[in-house]
Amino acid sequence: MTSHDFAWENDRIAHRTYGKALETWKGEPLTSSTIDVWSKRTPKLVIDEWYMVDNYHTEAGEGADFYSAGASRGCGGNGLWAADKLWVARNFVDSRVLANGPIRVMFELVYDAFDMNGTKVSEVKRITLDAGSQFDHFQSFYKPQSGTALTTGVGLKKVTGEVTQLNAGHGWLAKWEPVEKNAGNQGLAIIVDPKLLEKQTVDRQNLLLLAKAPAGVASYWAGFAWDKAGAFTTFEAWKTYVDDVSLRVRSPIEISIAGR
Numbered sequence: 001m002t003s004h005d006f007a008w009e010n011d012r013i014a015h016r017t018y019g020k021a022l023e024t025w026k027g028e029p030l031t032s033s034t035i036d037v038w039s040k041r042t043p044k045l046v047i048d049e050w051y052m053v054d055n056y057h058t059e060a061g062e063g064a065d066f067y068s069a070g071a072s073r074g075c076g077g078n079g080l081w082a083a084d085k086l087w088v089a090r091n092f093v094d095s096r097v098l099a100n101g102p103i104r105v106m107f108e109l110v111y112d113a114f115d116m117n118g119t120k121v122s123e124v125k126r127i128t129l130d131a132g133s134q135f136d137h138f139q140s141f142y143k144p145q146s147g148t149a150l151t152t153g154v155g156l157k158k159v160t161g162e163v164t165q166l167n168a169g170h171g172w173l174a175k176w177e178p179v180e181k182n183a184g185n186q187g188l189a190i191i192v193d194p195k196l197l198e199k200q201t202v203d204r205q206n207l208l209l210l211a212k213a214p215a216g217v218a219s220y221w222a223g224f225a226w227d228k229a230g231a232f233t234t235f236e237a238w239k240t241y242v243d244d245v246s247l248r249v250r251s252p253i254e255i256s257i258a259g260r
Contacts, residue, residue, distance in 0.1 A: 007038070008049045008096050012231070013224060014038035014047055015075070016111065018091045026081070033089045033111065034074035034157075035136075039063045039179065039186065059183065063226070064235050067178045072205040073155025075188050076138060076222020081153040081210050082117040086203055087239050089114045089123050104130050120145045134231075135191070135223030135245055142216040151198060152218035154190045155206035163235060164207060166200050170246045173200060173209050174234035187238030191220040191221040191246045209210045221249055 004025060007016040016036040023031045038056065040063030050056035056065045062253070067074070079088035088112035088164040104184055106128045113122040121144045128137040142150055162177040171194035176187050192211040199209050211220065225232040232238045 003145070006092065006107070006109065007051070007122060008073075008127070009038070009040070009045055009047050009131050010105065010133065011043040011045075012132065012134050012229070013129075014040055014063075015136070015168055016130075017077075020091045020093045023091055029163075030069045030070070030085060031090050031209070033070040033077055033091060034072055035063070035077040035222065037067045037070040037075045037186075037224050038065045039067070039183070039229070041226065043239050045259070051179070053172060059181075060225050061137040063229075064173040064183070066183045068180060069157060070205075071209075072131065072157035073153075075224050076136065076137065076156070076190055076220070078140060078152050078154045078220070079217060080116045080121060080142065080213075081151045081208075084108075085117070086153045086206070087116040087121075089116065092125075100155040102131065104128060113183075114254055116144065116148075119148060121150075128183075133223070133242065133245075134190075134225050135221045136222050137249075138219070140213070140218040142213060143219065144216065148214055150218070151210050152213045152220070153201075153206075153208045154192065154220050154222065155203075155208045156190060156222075158202070158205060158207055159237055165235075167243065167246070168197060169194060169241055171197050171209075171243050171250075172246045173207060174235075174239050174242045175207065176238060179226065184226060186226045187235065187242075189222065189238070189242040190243065191249060193219070195252070223244065 092109040094110040164175040174189040198210040
């Protein structure tokens with residue numbers, strides 16, 4: 001983590017999102033609450049090393065930051081949908097780490113209140129990533145000034161050459177796309193509770209799933225896989241995994257301890 005951003009990873013994937021200092025950074029200012037992806041093909045943790053050598057846009061055998069999330073939603077960035085438009089927060093203004101162990105990383109990002117069609121809404125986003133998973137669990141806790149019912153829009157950046165598939169019954173949208181710099185292909189996906197799913201739509205930059213956010217909480221999963229990492233090398237293999245994850249998150253393992 002730096003004053004400009006927050007990065008996190010497990011043995012499969014890595015991400016980055018942007019802090020307030022980046023809005024006025026002289027090098028490359030950017031205002032966005034997107035979720036960026038860093039592609040890697042090693043199970044070791046690489047974020048600190050890549051930051052230290054400051055060449056994470058160049059492939060050196062372990063992967064690189066090939067993705068340009070920009071002001072899009074990237075891989076699972078979200079906002080609120082109202083008046084046929086997606087309303088989004090700016091860069092996060094504060095962060096707190098809740099867990100940082102070998103099994104799970106969990107943290108929260110705090111955003112300044114943003115406008116949603118004339119209503120100010122504050123947001124705290126909690127992100128959880130477990131070892132061995134291609135998917136993060138995102139929970140956005142919204143507090144609108146009024147008691148308005150909220151609909152979240154969860155997005156994947158649109159790119160040229162992508163192939164997409166929606167499974168509304170299982171609550172997922174998946175895609176397969178070329179990676180920038182001719183660095184192979186990648187699969188991306190978002191998963192929502194199908195009982196809360198309203199519809200799929202698009203805006204100028206994003207493919208979107210719209211879902212109800214009961215009690216102001218938007219809960220969903222988003223993730224990706226790089227074919228050069230070896231685990232998922234075709235769209236069919238990626239979709240099979242996405243569907244399996246969608247079933248598991250809807251029916252989590254329950255553990256009970258019986259007394260003697």
